[in-house]
Amino acid sequence: MKKIVLLFLIIVSMGLYSQSLDNTENTGSEEYIKGKILYLESTVKSGYNGEDGIKEIEEYRVRVLEGDDKGREILVQSPVYLEKAYNIFLRENQNVVLYKEKEAGKRSTYYIVDVDKRESILAIIGIFVFLTIFIAKYKGVKAILSLIIVVGIIYEVFLPMISVGYSPILISTLTALLCSTITILLTTGFSQKGLVAILGAVAGVIIAGIISMYFSYKMAMTGFVSVEALNYSTLLQGIRVREIISAGVILGSMGAVMDVSMSISSALTELKKRDLTITRKEIFDSGMRIGEDIIGTMVNTLILAYIGSGILSTLFIYLQKEQFPLIRILNFESVAADIVRAFAGSIGILVAVPITSYLCCILFVKQNEIESKES
DSSP states (O other), X not given: OHHHHHHHHHHHHHHHHHHHHHTTSOOSSOEEEEEEEEEEEEEEOTTOOSTTSEEEEEEEEEEEOSSTTTTOEEEEEEEEXXXXXXXXXXXTTOEEEEEEEOOTTSOOEEEEEEEOOHHHHHHHHHHHHHXXXXXXXXXXXXXXXXXXXXXXXXXXXXXXXXXXXXXXXXXXXXXXXXXXXXXXXXXXXXXHHHHHHHHHHHHHHHHHHHHXXXXXXXXXXXXXXXHHHHHTGGGGTTSOGGGHHHHHHHHHHHHHHHHHHHHHHHHHHHXXXXXXXXXXXXXHHHHHHHHHHHHHHHHHHHHHXXXXXXXXXXXXXXHTTTTSOHHHHTTSHHHHHHHHHHHHHHHHHHHHHHHHHHHHHHHHHHHHHHHHHHO
């Protein structure tokens, strides 16, 4: 039975993965294709005095690697700006992304819009997959499989449903429940240990979501926590942007809460196997003591994760600390949203400890009572 379910999940995950690849192909009138820089042919400085922000124009010989002009060598211009942040750093034998502009009756014109990062992305993912399987063996394969399924669910179910107007909080809660169930069942199989871990994880995640939702509304957050969100506000018509903060907390804390619940459930399962006479109070107390050690490191996990992901924004605030008093900084929506995410998620981790411990002491002792009656 387990092998059949595992095979089914593999087929589903591969289907989701292949569908996501198909969705990444070019759509519409714009066309972006892969090219390769052969060499720098010339640098044009004449006529560029910096008034328009351009220092000079570099002309690269580029080979087109995709599309109708595959194999064709073309000359592509790339401006060099005085402001280095606007520049694309190019070199020979580098793969780039070309934008193809079509004009009726004329040959297509190409522009370099970015460095093609896909090979590097695939390389770092490959290293991750190899080490996971090499170190964890068969469980590593199941972990990778669960990751593929989770990403597929988020990309193919969670995001599309939010985009058509469904509640992000409701959908993220259902997504967390489904993803937690799939991940833990693949890890532990159909067992009491896995059931307890799932219930503990879902409870912690839901509480984290409720807390984030309450404080998001109390702080009158709009959900537009970045300049990019404001710039693309027209794309967010019909989407409950205000709930996205809480949805992010639910999904963002899911992994850490699941880890805590699984660790406690697994440890208490082994404890119960060693001592069949153990009481409910002893199981609960043991779970709490184990949880204390886990909390010691896990409390920092989400907070450091959010600081790390927003390190540039944090740096901007630090550099402007003389211009803005603390009352202004803490009332930036982006800052307040990160604080809510980090601490609401950490609260989810904290409450998962007693909840999982309590579920263990209830279910495990009941199982002992049933087994003793049968014997």
